[in-house]
Amino acid sequence: MTGVSLRFVLDPELTPELRARIVALWVDVTNAGGAVGFVAPVTAEKVRTIADPTLAGIADGPDRLLLGYDDDRLVAMAIFTDPRFHLKTHLRVLTRVMIHPDTQGRGYGELLMREAERVARGLGLAALHVTVRDGLGLDRFYRRLGYREVGRWPGALRVGPGDDRDEILMWLGLAEERHDQNHSAAD
Numbered sequence: 001m002t003g004v005s006l007r008f009v010l011d012p013e014l015t016p017e018l019r020a021r022i023v024a025l026w027v028d029v030t031n032a033g034g035a036v037g038f039v040a041p042v043t044a045e046k047v048r049t050i051a052d053p054t055l056a057g058i059a060d061g062p063d064r065l066l067l068g069y070d071d072d073r074l075v076a077m078a079i080f081t082d083p084r085f086h087l088k089t090h091l092r093v094l095t096r097v098m099i100h101p102d103t104q105g106r107g108y109g110e111l112l113m114r115e116a117e118r119v120a121r122g123l124g125l126a127a128l129h130v131t132v133r134d135g136l137g138l139d140r141f142y143r144r145l146g147y148r149e150v151g152r153w154p155g156a157l158r159v160g161p162g163d164d165r166d167e168i169l170m171w172l173g174l175a176e177e178r179h180d181q182n183h184s185a186a187d
Contacts, residue, residue, distance in 0.1 A: 004108070010064065023047050023048055027047050066078045076099050080120070128147075129171055
């Protein structure tokens, strides 16, 4: 990943222009097969049915938005979603994690997740949680980053008639020791 970089912005002002750029990213990711709450094909109008209340939860709190830019182009996004339960104030759920499809393979996904981890540690959080749609290999990506599978909801996601997928629950304990999977304990 040497030489790969993004400029990250936490909690940007959600102007109408930025909201439109976020929706456009969401549409592009979904229509390229991304698992971000919809099944392709999708339109901006359809995405706004979820994006508008999601962005309101960011603008009015308590959720937080992390954006990644390649120069001035929005190419990455993740939302720190507050569980809205007083016994879970020490963790956040990362939702709507996405990288623009034409930037796949450049390491941007890992950069986004490493930045999310850095931000979470800075916020004093103890853990991050993500859910992923089974059948796309996303769980392997998160495992590589130190997340571990902690459960599954069998058939929880109906992506089409006769196509029910498990929802995989993944967890990154931020207080836990990080173990690089490429090195043994003896290294």
